[in-house]
Amino acid sequence: DAKTTQPTSMDCAEGRAANLPCNHSTISGNEYVYWYRQIHSQGPQYIIHGLKNNETNEMASLIITEDRKSSTLILPHATLRDTAVYYCIVRVTSGTYKYIFGTGTRLKVLA
Amino acid sequence: GAVVSQHPSRVICKSGTSVKIECRSLDFQATTMFWYRQFPKQSLMLMATSNEGSKATYEQGVEKDKFLINHASLTLSTLTVTSAHPEDSSFYICSASNRGGRGNEQFFGPGTRLTVL
Numbered sequence: 673d674a675k676t677t678q679p680t681s682m683d684c685a686e687g688r689a690a691n692l693p694c695n696h697s698t699i700s701g702n703e704y705v706y707w708y709r710q711i712h713s714q715g716p717q718y719i720i721h722g723l724k725n726n727e728t729n730e731m732a733s734l735i736i737t738e739d740r741k742s743s744t745l746i747l748p749h750a751t752l753r754d755t756a757v758y759y760c761i762v763r764v765t766s767g768t769y770k771y772i773f774g775t776g777t778r779l780k781v782l783a
Numbered sequence: 784g785a786v787v788s789q790h791p792s793r794v795i796c797k798s799g800t801s802v803k804i805e806c807r808s809l810d811f812q813a814t815t816m817f818w819y820r821q822f823p824k825q826s827l828m829l830m831a832t833s834n835e836g837s838k839a840t841y842e843q844g845v846e847k848d849k850f851l852i853n854h855a856s857l858t859l860s861t862l863t864v865t866s867a868h869p870e871d872s873s874f875y876i877c878s879a880s881n882r883g884g885r886g887n888e889q890f891f892g893p894g895t896r897l898t899v900l
Contacts, residue, residue: 706888715787716878718888718890718891769815770817771817771878771889772829773826773827773828
């Protein structure tokens with residue numbers, strides 16, 4: 673199963689873009705990259721996912737490198753409510769499509 | 784859409800008793816449900832995967848006789864922690880997936896905090 677590596681923690685000023693990196697160097701060609709976030713004592717919330725192309729939705733943008741070995745989640749204008757743990761996940765494509773969670777990045781948005 | 788609920792949200796029980804946690808997909812049919820546990824300041828650890836109508840698949844190191852999983856319908860899965868002990872105290876989270884949905888993403892419930900005295 674592909675593993676992900678993320679920085680343990682990051683700070684970001686309110687209103688600025690938050691760029692959260694993730695390494696997944698052992699990713700296979702048909703494995704998707706998913707991003708979720710977890711606010712304290714809640715279930716994870718889906719943010720975005722992608723395979724090869726960059727993706728954008730109302731919450732964030734996902735930039736995947738051409739070799740697919742790393743990606744960056746971008747929150748364009750971070751707010752205090754974006755303070756959470758952000759998980760980058762490579763979804764297993766065979767069988768049950770399970771997620772293997774890494775340690776995540778604890779993002780703190782500062783006023 | 785894609786709402787997943789869990790019940791109860793919080794439970795306290797005595798050591799040696801069994802506790803059942805329900806996970807429901809409210810507005811879609813979940814072909815697969817997953818159960819995770821999370822200790823304080825740690826990441827989510829997958830415990831098992833269940834498909835409707837079949838036996839759950841447990842991750843390595845998870846005792847299937849201690850953590851009983853039943854996925855009797857496309858909207859309900861239950862996790863029973865049998866003979867609970869203080870070391871079973873944790874945050875239990877379920878997720879549900881509909882393979883027909885966008886990208887097969889998982890939708891997570893709000894979690895159940897179990898405290899065993």
